[in-house]
Amino acid sequence: xxxxxxxxxxxxxxxxxxxxxxxxxxxxxxxxxxxxxxxxxxxxxxxxxxxxxxxxxxxxxxxxxxxxxxxxxxxxxxxxxxxxxxxxxxxxxxxxxxxxxxxxxxxxxxxxxxxxxxxxxxxxxxxxxxxxxxxxxxxxxxxxxxxxxxxxxxxxxxx
Ligand SMILES: [Fe+2]
Ligand SMILES: [Fe+2]
Numbered sequence: 001x002x003x004x005x006x007x008x009x010x011x012x013x014x015x016x017x018x019x020x021x022x023x024x025x026x027x028x029x030x031x032x033x034x035x036x037x038x039x040x041x042x043x044x045x046x047x048x049x050x051x052x053x054x055x056x057x058x059x060x061x062x063x064x065x066x067x068x069x070x071x072x073x074x075x076x077x078x079x080x081x082x083x084x085x086x087x088x089x090x091x092x093x094x095x096x097x098x099x100x101x102x103x104x105x106x107x108x109x110x111x112x113x114x115x116x117x118x119x120x121x122x123x124x125x126x127x128x129x130x131x132x133x134x135x136x137x138x139x140x141x142x143x144x145x146x147x148x149x150x151x152x153x154x155x156x157x158x159x
Pocket of ligand 2: 048049052114
């Protein structure tokens with residue numbers, strides 16, 4: 001699968017996750033619940049952005065920098081992290097919920113912008129084989145991430 005297709009399919013997956021999360025967010029009854037949901041969003045978002053930065057943005061850096069686009073997308077990643085952090089420090093459930101809803105809206109717009117900007121640039125810049133190699137490595141890395149997270153979440157055996 002080409003790296004550009006990995007990007008689109010991960011965005012599609014995340015849009016679905018966000019729809020479920022948004023529903024749960026309206027059902028949440030405590031500030032702690034909203035904070036937990038925000039941590040989930042943070043986890044999903046982080047593993048996606050680490051992949052796209054490593055396997056799409058960095059390889060495209062030189063080309064995009066000439067057009068002033070890459071730093072803009074990296075910058076947005078930092079803003080998303082800051083927005084989600086605000087949920088953790090919100091004084092009440094209403095503020096936490098509205099911060100998280102805003103973050104989800106901004107993330108969706110960000111996905112659209114990436115698809116509009118990064119995909120045509122990558123398709124023009126790379127040979128299809130190079131995009132296939134990047135995509136394959138990205139997918140392998142993603143599987144590795146999931147296995148590491150699973151191992152990390154297992155209780156430690158008693159000695
Ligand atoms: Fe991104
Ligand atoms: Fe993305």
